[in-house]
Amino acid sequence: MRTTLLLLLLVGLGSTPCAAVEPPAWKAGVASVVITPKTNMWMAGYASRTNTSQGKFHDLHAKALVLEDAHGTRMVMVTLDLIGVPQALRHALERRAREQWKLAPEHLLLNASHTHSGPEFRVGRLPGWPDFQPSPLSDQYGAQLEAQLAKLIGDALKALAPARVSYASARCGFAMNRRLPTPTGYANSPNPEGPVDHAVPVLRVDDPAGKLRAVVFGYACHNTTLALYKFCGDYAGFAQQTLEAAHPGVTALFMAGCGGDQNPYPRGTVELAEHHGRTLALAVEAALLPKPTPLTGKLKGAYATVNLDYATPPSREEFARRAQSKDRYEAQHARHMLARIERDGALPASYPCPVQVLRLGKELTLIALGGETVVDYSLRLKKELAGAGAAVWVAGYSNDVMGYIPSTRVLLEGGYEAGGAMRYSATHPGPWSATLETRLIGRIHELHDQLRRD
Template sequence: MIRFCLAAALATTLTFLSNSAALAELQVGAAIVDVSPTQFPVLVNGGMTSKTAEQIKTPVSSRAIVISDGSESIALVVVDSCMVPKMLLDDAKNRAAKRTQLKPDHIMISATHTHTAPSAFGALGTDADLTYIPLLRERIVESIVNAEANMQPARVGWGAAEAAEFTALRRWIRRPDRIDNDPFGNPTVRANMHAARNPDDVTGESGPEDPELSMIAFESNAGVPIAVLSNFSMHYFGDSPISADYYGLYCNGMQNYIQQKYPDAKNVVATMSHGCSGDIWRRDYAAAEPSQYDTIQAYTDALLNIATETLETIEFDDADTIDMAESRFRLNYRVPDQQRLQWAQQIVDTLEGELPKTTTEVYAREQVLLHDLQSTEVVVQAMRIGDIAIATTPNETYALSGLKLKQQSPFEKTMVIELANGADGYIPPAEQHPLGGYNTWAARSAGLEVQAEPKIVAAGMRLIEQVSGKPRRAVTQAKGPACQATLDAKPLAYWRLDEMEAPIARDSSKNHRDAIYEPGVVFFLEGPASAALTADGEPNRCAHFAGGRLRSRIGNTPQGYSVSMWFWNGMPDEAREVSGWLFSRDHAHSITKFGEHLGVAGSGDEAGRLIFKQGTSNETLVGTTVIPRWTWNHLALVRDGSKVRVYLNGNETAELQSDSVTEPQPGLDQIFVGGRSDNNSNWEGRLDEVAVFDRSLNADEVKQIAAH
């Protein structure tokens, strides 16, 4: 009897373990459901004013992938729509949960952001198409149900490639003398989309790009592809409605490629999710020649070439764990003050219930709507599939926001999907708001509070930590030989200007002399392309100054001091008398007798040359080399008693010099980088790798630091 009981217990244990192992096996299913409208005309979102479509150019779809490890199940859904509101998506999730094993908070639904799909969300001059919404909701649910029904044992893999020629920054910073008016009649537009159509109007891009094309692929245990989820940061190409834009063409092209190579993959599902693209488009305004991909098909085919090559490199493995977490919280809208509300209401009253037809009417109506709404709930999610992480935002998020999540994620394999679980509009990083522009004009499509972006990114980062069980990574830039040479020279302070947000510029020396960014600085752009500054091909990062400065204190240096920095001038020479001041040592808000100021001359015979000016003297030291706009250069300012030397690009011969200036004076311990002490003609362009020394550097040290 005892032996029988032991044998039975052992058999039960083995059966339980066997069942547990089976339950732990990754299961994946996928499905595509057509969500094209059946009634015409249909409203189309994505424009300033309302428009309709009468026909379908390409179908629009809901593409779903359901993943389970036996204990947790998640659904990833991508819908061909400009934006889909949270209320509609919550309804779809609850309906899907009743027909599947999924929980509502374990379903992610995102929009591709095609501007040629039926309107599911009221924004700017277009209302939601109320006839279309029930069809969209039901077919999203149907895609989730069908995907779960198609589940089978599977393995997962990750692939990523650089696709820089297919994406570019579309938001550029305007010159301070060419500020535009906003829809409310105020001159606030220092940065705007497509401002670089005229390069003379702008000083440079307002942020970085994210060129990564990433993919999560699933295959059966027999090696047959089941699904591929791609992610890319490019806003949209542009097409005729009704159309899925390049997203649909990409998905169909990927499926055709897989089916030709794997005849058994008849039901493979490819989907393209929208990466962080609020400030991104396909045209590179900085390029000398326009893109060769001037049609949507040519663009898609070329992008697919990269994607299919990357797909062939993916290695598949079992995912030991899947998990998902969600956070919901309220954010305020930037509601109009009483004066603007009164202005807006007067305009809305004249519409007499009709839709707005001008930009002014559109934004007037938006003010009234924001006043009525006051606040909203946003949804942020994070998922883990083995060693792969996915984070979401419910917004049109800038590329920088996606990079913040990717670079801090505990997992190197991290995808960020925007316009997921809601349609809460643009959320520029907080430092972008003072620069104004379309992406900041208060409306339902861009109306959340100024701190919305840091709050949403922080929520996403916390959720990634939660599902991974690991802390976030520290974002630190590698030290190349020129960087190390700067540190070896023992600076008082060394600011690499590689931050992702204000207000602190970290001191990379051991002296803890952090500096402060003023408003009017944007972050994480590409710095000098010198491999000597970083390592292993890592991009060097810098800050772009657009009226703001970097402020710090360095103490008294009566015998002399030195300043080293890289600079990139965005201002045309003829724009003003001084293109911009790079460095200033003086009392704040004034120019005093003993102050010292280094910059680049503007209009006149000295245009494009370095200049050094001391105090209130009329004498100006002028360099010999004309520095081309939009090029990286290195300078070193060396002060030694009554001597001043400024070296350019590591040259042994000084660019400008004098042996008879006034010696550095005690009490002038405040320094300003990227502007003058009185805020006159501040720098308009990029700066990087700023180091301050309490001694005079020698020529060899300057050469090493300048990477020459």
């Protein structure tokens, strides 16, 4: 036994001068599936819609990339042209991935593009239905999606083949801060002076001969150029489509960043969505030009949920008063909360928000945050983790998109992302407590340190 090992070592050493033909240490597999609803249904993202969808501009996709390091550790990234990832979907896929492929939850990343031109399939979020009642169509879609995603992951695993994996980045400028200070508070309006994150991180996967097979690219901007009645991936869908048309055979996957307070401007037409998509695709092309940084070493992941406290919710009397409000969203939210108090005795005090840290070799750290994180999170994490020697990619809209995750700054400033949006949700009794940024960032640092020690 020992002799064989020694012999193997010697053979291995003997082969080092020919390192130029060394096989790649990685394996990668990619798969894609159309997830456009087959029938028209309520669309997600704008509570003011009054009708169901009427056809499509193009198909919505779910895509999976599986990476395997030299030690056989696997990581699966799934990207979705959808509004978000419901908690129940995350739990179901986690369970399936563990049972079917022995994949650890920390090695599964689900990210939604947050297109507002996809189907509404989240429990309790149907604007056109009274008091957040689910519709049979949305339930059916959700169940079908879960099955499709499980098959998708299986397909990507079957496609595993030797690959070279590297990192690059570029910049793209159409995202603008959308929190404009006015004398009466923060308005949802372009604010050219507000913080932005214009980075376009790119993970590229090539075959051993150097032929491009897949690109994953990120951007921190609401996927809301459009507010129409046709299914569409919005700018992120057009960016993926443009890249796949320019590189036949390549799969392009979009990963939404911390764009909770960022909008694409100008907006409103399908031409503008296409234009922004092409602009972002060009930024990805620019990132592909210089020599990328090859990723070397192990895949490692850490995953946790952070219990984010709500600020003290309104009293039963206050909800009863709001239930009579002329604002139908406020009234609907209050009625729902009163019914929950009746049913459960009390409203929940906190919500478990997922955070995930992935090391893709020594050169890249990918942080995936739950909810609609505002841009402060990516700017802060990139600054604070810069000293660790790896590029830092921060994704939002990952693993459970339960609502906005404001920073302390945004929470104190007030406005839509600070808590105004909570009344559109059946989940949250009201705004978060101001402890959320400290808790989330603290936990991410712990996970990050843990991976560096392992």
